[in-house]
Amino acid sequence: MHFSDIFMKLWNAGLIQKGIWETIYMTVISTVISYVLGLPLGVILNVTGRDGLHPVSWLNRILGLVVNFFRSIPFIVLMVSMLPVAKFVVGSSLGNNAMIVMLVIAATPYIARLVESSLQEINSGVIEAAQAIGCSNFQIVTKVLIPEAKPSLITGGIISMVTILGYSAMAATIGGTGLGQIAIVYGHQRSKPDVTWVCVLLLVIIVQIIQAVGSAIVHRTDKRIRQ
Amino acid sequence: MIELKHLGKTYRTADQEIVALDDINLTIHDGEIFGIIGLSGAGKSTLVRCINLLEVPTSGEVLVDGKSLTALSRSELLKLRQSIGMIFQGFNLLEQRTVLRNVCFPLEIAGVRKQDAKKRARELLDLVGLSDRENSYPSQLSGGQKQRVAIARALATNPKYILCDEATSALDPNTTRAILDLLRKINEELGVTIVVITHEMKVVDHICDRVAVIDRSHIAEEGKVSDVFTNPRSEIARNLIFPRERTVLETQGGKRLRLSFDGQTTCGPHIAEMVLACQAPVSILMANTKELDGVIYGYTIIELPTDVHQADKIVAWLKNSGISFSEVE
Ligand SMILES: Nc1ncnc2c1ncn2[C@@H]1O[C@H](COP(=O)(O)OP(=O)(O)OP(=O)(O)O)[C@@H](O)[C@H]1O
Numbered sequence: 001m002h003f004s005d006i007f008m009k010l011w012n013a014g015l016i017q018k019g020i021w022e023t024i025y026m027t028v029i030s031t032v033i034s035y036v037l038g039l040p041l042g043v044i045l046n047v048t049g050r051d052g053l054h055p056v057s058w059l060n061r062i063l064g065l066v067v068n069f070f071r072s073i074p075f076i077v078l079m080v081s082m083l084p085v086a087k088f089v090v091g092s093s094l095g096n097n098a099m100i101v102m103l104v105i106a107a108t109p110y111i112a113r114l115v116e117s118s119l120q121e122i123n124s125g126v127i128e129a130a131q132a133i134g135c136s137n138f139q140i141v142t143k144v145l146i147p148e149a150k151p152s153l154i155t156g157g158i159i160s161m162v163t164i165l166g167y168s169a170m171a172a173t174i175g176g177t178g179l180g181q182i183a184i185v186y187g188h189q190r191s192k193p194d195v196t197w198v199c200v201l202l203l204v205i206i207v208q209i210i211q212a213v214g215s216a217i218v219h220r221t222d223k224r225i226r227q
Numbered sequence: 228m229i230e231l232k233h234l235g236k237t238y239r240t241a242d243q244e245i246v247a248l249d250d251i252n253l254t255i256h257d258g259e260i261f262g263i264i265g266l267s268g269a270g271k272s273t274l275v276r277c278i279n280l281l282e283v284p285t286s287g288e289v290l291v292d293g294k295s296l297t298a299l300s301r302s303e304l305l306k307l308r309q310s311i312g313m314i315f316q317g318f319n320l321l322e323q324r325t326v327l328r329n330v331c332f333p334l335e336i337a338g339v340r341k342q343d344a345k346k347r348a349r350e351l352l353d354l355v356g357l358s359d360r361e362n363s364y365p366s367q368l369s370g371g372q373k374q375r376v377a378i379a380r381a382l383a384t385n386p387k388y389i390l391c392d393e394a395t396s397a398l399d400p401n402t403t404r405a406i407l408d409l410l411r412k413i414n415e416e417l418g419v420t421i422v423v424i425t426h427e428m429k430v431v432d433h434i435c436d437r438v439a440v441i442d443r444s445h446i447a448e449e450g451k452v453s454d455v456f457t458n459p460r461s462e463i464a465r466n467l468i469f470p471r472e473r474t475v476l477e478t479q480g481g482k483r484l485r486l487s488f489d490g491q492t493t494c495g496p497h498i499a500e501m502v503l504a505c506q507a508p509v510s511i512l513m514a515n516t517k518e519l520d521g522v523i524y525g526y527t528i529i530e531l532p533t534d535v536h537q538a539d540k541i542v543a544w545l546k547n548s549g550i551s552f553s554e555v556e
């Protein structure tokens with residue numbers, strides 16, 4: 001197979017390797033930040049819900065509305081409209097850090113819903129047993145809900161990371177970096193399909209690795225699986 | 228002592244009100260095993276959940292050792308719950324924790340030091356016969372073993388009371404007996420007062436000292452197990468004790484008598500003796516008796532011969548024998 005000159009130049013200059021690194025960097029950092037924000041939000045959604053530990057219907061409704069609002073905007077539109085926010089937070093609407101802001105805004109509501117539904121799966125009997133033992137609601141969250149839902153929470157984290165990886169490639173259209181940018185600038189705009197295909201292949205490999213490592217961690221963590 | 232005074236619980240759903248408990252009055256004494264039996268939907272779970280205020284009653288009072296639970300602050304209530312253990316039909320163990328850490332859980336909440344908690348948990352696992360499984364996870368245990376872990380967990384904080392909501396309903400008969408024996412042992416050796424909720428008479432039969440029968444949100448009757456067994460006054464108790472009663476009987480036209488064995492009567496071939504003594508045949512239309520400690524409870528319905536003379540002889544014999552009987556319409 002023959003690679004075009006541009007591909008060879010990119011490769012020899014280390015730009016593709018840099019793209020891989022930038023993609024992984026954006027994805028991992030965005031996932032971590034989104035999870036840190038999404039986890040408490042998901043817990044609040046679950047706890048204040050109608051069948052939750054401490055129903056607070058107005059709070060639940062407002063949070064639910066905000067979350068749904070952000071989740072119903074297509075990412076590409078969200079990106080464009082959130083450029084000023086990114087500029088406000090990191091001082092620029094271009095570059096990796098601005099993209100991370102955008103990815104976090106898009107992913108946090110998504111993760112909050114995933115967390116909410118993971119916690120919902122916990123058998124209500126276990127919660128009842130914890131209440132009978134004399135646990136406060138806070139203890140139930142920290143010692144029962146989250147530890148018991150851990151495998152499911154990790155699975156949600158993996159799903160989010162893969163989604164964020166996809167978003168990060170899309171972010172290239174408005175100034176993001178990474179493999180997405182290489183594919184658009186060199187592959188698409190300069191009509192070099194080999195560059196595009198290599199980027200696609202690399203993204204697929206990264207997704208596979210995330211998925212495989214994630215599944216292994218979940219399998220290790222989940223004590224419901226007989227070992 | 229646990230006292231329930233005029234306890235009521237009404238669930239309000241969007242379109243209706245469901246009265247789950249209505250004017251329940253019960254006293255559970257220290258050291259006893261108290262049974263609450265009733266059919267599905269009678270309100271048993273609601274009742275037992277009111278005892279530790281997992282369910283807040285809509286009227287009436289729950290007094291534990293004289294303290295009214297509804298008057299307690301939230302933190303006092305959480306503290307008090309540590310003195311009331313609870314076990315469930317579904318075991319409700321933490322699936323992601325080992326057996327040992329499950330038993331440590333209430334101690335962790337009570338603020339006991341980790342090392343002390345582990346030591347106590349190991350003692351309890353020994354008591355319930357699971358010391359070799361402390362590092363297993365619940366998914367690796369059988370139902371009976373899970374319930375043993377749940378019992379150990381319920382005992383961790385040295386509670387004065389244990390509430391059991393259908394604790395054996397998910398278990399096979401042998402395992403049920405083993406778990407009931409364990410509860411009895413805990414009652415006798417540790418002096419823990421136990422409240423047992425069940426829909427099965429055999430559970431009450433096996434371990435309870437006193438029993439309350441709950442029927443459609445009301446207490447239908449209450450008393451010592453032997454009294455309620457001997458002389459069930461309520462329809463529901465009769466149905467629970469002798470579940471297969473049928474009223475349609477095929478007969479030859481003779482007078483029918485219902486012989487009640489009320490615990491005065493010791494085991495023996497009474498009907499055969501009667502037939503031999505009177506030299507008169509009877510047909511047994513129905514019999515539903517059980518033996519408890521060498522004493523019979525239950526009833527037998529017999530049909531007397533159509534010959535009036537023979538029938539009178541049998542009635543006379545019965546009057547003499549001390550078996551109580553009445554004519555069946
Ligand atoms: N959270 C609830 N909301 C509305 N109704 C309820 C609720 N919990 C229980 N009930 C109703 O209260 C009644 C008593 O229920 P409860 O669970 O106490 O019955 P039970 O005697 O424990 O039955 P089972 O043997 O099936 O467990 C039922 O009619 C039930 O539908």
Ligand SMILES: [Mg+2]
Nearest residue numbers: 271272273393
């Ligand atoms: Mg029930």
